[in-house]
Amino acid sequence: MNTRRERKKMQAKKSISENALRLFLTKGFMNTTVAEIMEEADLGTGTFYNYFDSKEDVLKYCLGEKINEVRHTVEEIQKSSLEPSQKLSEILLTAGKNFEENSQLISMFMQFRRQASGARRESPHGSTFWEILVDIVREGQGKGVFRKDIPVGIIIEMFMGLLQSTMNSNMEMPFMDNLKQKLYLFLEGLGVKQ
Structure with missing residues (x-):
């Protein structure tokens, strides 16, 4: 139970x-100070360190919150009665929409991650999505709708x-249209020939 203090x-x-x-999105990560953040939050500067170790820690936390929102949606898709290929489609489109809505935050995080050569560089979402995708691909293989001659890991990496390829694309095509075209091609090549 949340006490008043915890709330x-x-x-x-x-x-x-x-x-x-x-502030990161308007002024830039490097140009934002802890003092400015705390002034905007109407809290004392020292209070910052009760919650975060650094600006980088806040950035990771913000991205983690966005990832958690997507994770909940992905878990619901996984539990749904959709066919495996529909589950994969919904998951990819959910991830694509999240990227599109949060591209500045993700870009800022990736830039920080590239600069932090000595820091631990694990994925911000860990292995959660990988494990969900493994279950869905195995379900599809078990139902005979996905090829069994291709290892699960290869399917998931692709x-x-x-x-990733849509995020880095230079094509003159809206992001989600690009992603949907790639998804269609992927699923057509993945399907078992009847």
């Missing part, structure tokens, strides 16, 4: 992260590569 702490952390993200 106030959660509210403070949310205020800090929301104001930090807004599937995840659809989003």
Whole structure:
């Protein structure tokens, strides 16, 4: 049960992260100071360190919150009665929409990640999505709708590569149209020939 004190702490952390993200997006990550973040959050500068170790920590937290939102949606898709290929489609389109809505945040995180050569560089979403995709691909293989002669890991790497290649695409095509075309090609090549 959340006590009043715990709710106030959660509210403070949310205020800090929301104001930090807004400043990062308008002023730039490097040009935003902790003092500015805390002024916008209407909290004392020292309070920042009760919740975060650094600006980078806030950035990771903000991205983690966005990833958690997507994770909940992806888990619902996984549990749904959709066919495996429909599940993969919905997951990719959900991830694509999230990227499109949060491209500045993701770009900022990736830039920081590239610069942090000595820092741990694990994926911000961990292995959660990989495990969900493994279950869906195995379900599809078990139902005979996905090829069994291709290892699950290869299928998932190619599937995840659809989003990555769309994120890096230079084509004069709207992001989601590009992603849908790649998804169609992927699923047509993945399907078992009847």
